Amino acid sequence: MSLRLIFMGTPDFAVPTLLELVAHGHEVVAVYTRAPKPGGRRGLQLQPTPVEQEARRLNIPVLTPKTLKTAEALDEFRAHEADAAVVVAYGMILPQAILDAPKLGCFNLHASLLPRWRGAAPINRAIMAGDAESGVMVMKMDVGLDTGDVAMAERLPISDSMTAADLHDALAPLGADLMVRAMGGLERGGLQLTRQSADGVTYAAKIEKAEARIDWHQPAHAVLRHIHGLSPFPGAWCELAGEGEPVRLKILRCELAKGSGAPGDVLDDNLAIACGDGAIRILELQRAGKAPMKAADFLRGTPLKPPARLV
Template sequence: MRMRIVFMGTPDFAVPTLSEIVGRGHDVAAVYTRAPAPAGRRGLDLTPSPVHQVAERFGLKVLTPRSLRGEEAAAEFRGHGADVAVVVAYGLILPPAILQVPALGCLNLHGSLLPRWRGAAPIQRAIMAGDRETGVAVMQMEAGLDTGPVGLVERIPIGPDMTAGDLHDRMMVLGADLMARALAALERGGLGFTPQPEEGVVYAAKIEKGETRIDWSQPASAVHDRIRGLSPFPGAWFPLGPDEARVKVLRSTRAEGTGAPGEALDDRLTIACGSGAVRLLELQKAGKQPMGADAFLRGNSVPSGTRLP
């Protein structure tokens, strides 16, 4: 049978799950997403979220409340008559008055192996910490932050040079399939949930601006993990030249060599760290397109012996 679903999501990460739900023939009663955000150089244009745009192409009802608190919001939510709510990177807190409405609960797709990396930035934090494995999980939502019992999990290895962008793109596809399987099991009454263990809880705090500047005095492993964990956004960066223009590093790899932290060890952007070295593979200057190291060096001089601050 078809399930009646309220879908709640906002960014690109949520789009494949919405598309999969529609493709499986479920009845999407409404799509909740964040309100259109200012865009353009002057911020005068309002741009609908990726989920908003896709939902409209499917002809679905779209709602963009600023908050879900209050009886009016709860009454509107009850009016959809949903069997279940599916939540993927929505961006607003669901109060108890909303969580208790669907008969089969609210399912959340979360990008980590819970209880490790609960919170706002699980993809980035897993890579920045040097984790070798992560995953996507379908969780039954409750009032706590990502504390609910887990129904299904798909594990994902993290390659040594994998960036947050690479992992994001793989997760959102695997996650869509995982949620579709969870809904199918829920229809059959066969989706069981396991409480999260109390041990191993780690929180994935939001990325702060102060974390994005590269500290070459750190070990090469930590520098490399920070670069790839912050790529492509917001991007780990270093200042270059007399004007100290910011240069984002989007891809790197571990390299051989030793030297003073920040020292260019050759003419190919191999940079010494506190221990070991990294080679910078893809960079981006402000207002420019990303480019490989060779293309970057044709317009920017970083000869052997240069000390990056």
């Protein structure tokens, strides 16, 4: 026996869950995703979402409605006669009528340990806040912002070497496995739901560009977590001070280093940078308009040593 499912998702993070549900024999009768956007080298071609690409490869019907709030959208959704809907980073609010349409409900995979980091950017915020761990949770959706009852969870430690991309790539398959287990429990009628605690609620607001500039006056560990939480996108940045136009640098990966100095000072010829307390060493970075590169490659073209300074 398998469930008849609607899958709703958009980015790369959602793809492993779609693939695992299909691999475990569930009947995915329709995939809902966001409409293609202009992309490519000149932005002239419409680029389907990663989920749409996989759905079409699997010959699953794809729908890209602009809204789910119309009677027509509801009728179309109900016509699939799904047992449940699985939602992973879909990017659109589901109104109550849609949530009520599948007979067993709608289930969301969220990349945090709820109720911590409800909202849009849980992976980034967990790293930036210095959290020791993150994880994934399956919850039955309600109309609140990630407020539904939780079914299952998996935890994952966050190391200081982890960037947002690293954590994303670790949580995506973990979440896929968790959702498959949750749908197995739902199919057997044994999925237990637990109400979220009212304590420890935090919100993972969307990352704003204004947050991306590095503040070298912060302690080294805070600077490191800020850099890693924004890597690779939008990328924490600073400028190389000096004569002429400042050179903007995105810092993509770093480590804690020994040394001290005025915040932003280059401490040696191997990209150790002083912070408000302690120092970090830059491992990967990107000049504006250039590809990301290792620090050693950057230094071959742009030797930096004291008294150079980043601001």
